[in-house]
Amino acid sequence: MKTSQLLIPTLRDDPGEAETVSHRLMLRAGLIRKVAAGIYTYLPLGLRVLRKIEQIIREEMNRAGAQELLMPIASPAELWKETARWDYYGKELLRFKDRHEREFCLGPTHEEVITDLFRREVRSYRQLPLNFYQIQTKFRDEIRPRFGLMRGREFIMKDAYSFDIDEVGAKISYQKMYDAYTRIFTRCGLTFRAVEADTGLIGGDVSHEFMVLADTGEATVAYSDQGSYAANLERAEVLSPTDMDAASLMPLTPVSTPQRRTVEEVTAFLQITPRQLVKTLLYRAGDETVAVLIRGDHEVNEVKLARLLKVTDVVLADPETVQHVTGAPPGFAGPVGLRHIRILADHAIKGMKNIVIGANKSDTHYQNANLDRDFAVEQFADLRNAQAGDSSPRGPGVLTLAKGIEVGQVFLLGTKYSHKMNAAVLDDQGKERLAIMGCYGIGVGRTAAAAIEQHHDEKGIIWPFPIAPFHVHLLTVSQSQKTTEAAARLYTDLMDAGFEVLWDDRADRAGVKFNDADLIGAPFQIVIGDKGLADGIVEVKIRRSGIKSRIAPDDLVAHLGKLSTEADPSAA
């Protein structure tokens, strides 16, 4: 295509609204424009990238035996009430009424709709396994959309749903999707890692997230430096420590700690390290308030805590509750003499002796508090975030932490939805059996954003070949008839050879074109001008390396064919 016929509104300045690299570059390179918070128009260039990613997804999903269909964006409340998610999903579910006052929502995901289809249309185990997928616009009314396509409210998602007659089959379906995802993100040119993930509210037993490693990621990944273990920090297990502090017990002593509330303040005041202090945090879990003991240098993992308490979420108690329960303002809570609420503790507390802890009295802590002698713990559990240097919970090595962008997630759902919606088929005994389900999502726009996060420089985007909006950016740096004719010939030849070519045929100066080309990030740039043609050559620049070579126009197609094979081995 010719630049003169495409809307590619590149920006010279960084837009004020964008902070992260991918958001900034998507706006600057003319890929997207914002319509409202978290809602974007995909401009021609941006849409081409999304279509490339979608095509890779289609090929791999089809290869894995999934079949494409398309469900509606609007779905009726009744389906959501069947699974109780109409109430459960909260404000993220955008609801509305039609002219007949019937309730609808915009689909944030499609378990209900697909399960409804399945129960209506599928009768026999002989039809299984089945895997349906779609690539479609989703709407989630996020509390805080951010970073452009990274976390939008309206976004394009590939979602797939598998149905099997038994657990064994479901695991095979799951593994197929896991493998397909690995191929998809590899083909997209991403450096990623599949990590064990929390199943959250969607439920189920097993889940993996596909994380693109990038500093701007919102998630934290913990992985073994030697073994294969990798997990979302929300999920990463921490082994129970085996070592016990051998010190002899010292007498419990109150100590005045005026205005010292935080770990930093108390440890500095008492000249101790955070490892000798135990934080007592009060959490609200449903109707209950619980106390959680955690070592001073550790952080509570609220996902683990919620799972232990069998609630959907926990929230730190407000100061009034703390005052009411402990008799002291926040900053001085402790387990000694704490009545009427459950006291839970992280495993690390078990081995500690002579600890510093709040005294449930304003401006006071205890020194030398000891488990059993001074306070009791109802239950010990893994309640903290893993830290760098912790032993890998499975396999060799110690954990390292890194930031990641979640581009995909796979879930083994079990019968969570088929049970509530009674999606069953007859088995080989003629007996009804609930389908065992799995669900599998990929954020298409987020994948594009993640690719930019991993592939850019100070000049702009450096697209991996398979998802580039164009393979070749043809730049004419002279308006002469000679150059224009030579460019027109190459333009046709390259397209005939199967390349997607963007010809910058604008009358602008060379510098403008070079800068836009670097910004837009096609893998290869071809510069045609009178100077080069006089020498019988055109210039080929590889965007990623910046390496330029002088090639005779007749050799160009073959030369680029070689370069592109190197750039995308999977396409061969």
Added chain:
RNA sequence: CGGGGCGUAGCGCAGCCCGGUAGCGCGCCUGCUUUGGGAGCAGGAUGUCGGAGGUUCAAAUCCUCUCGCCCCGACCA
């Protein structure tokens, strides 16, 4: 929802404290020159100063309310 910040031309911003009828750079349009890393000269167009109300002779500027947006947090299948 809590904290911080911003809404002035298509984009990036100044002006606001101290009220006097709106400006800079880029972009855009016209002409001439120029044309291999964001050209030069000349001329030109573009604003409900986010919105509403108030104070005032006079409001982009002061006051009140409100809407939108960004960042941090909380939240996030």
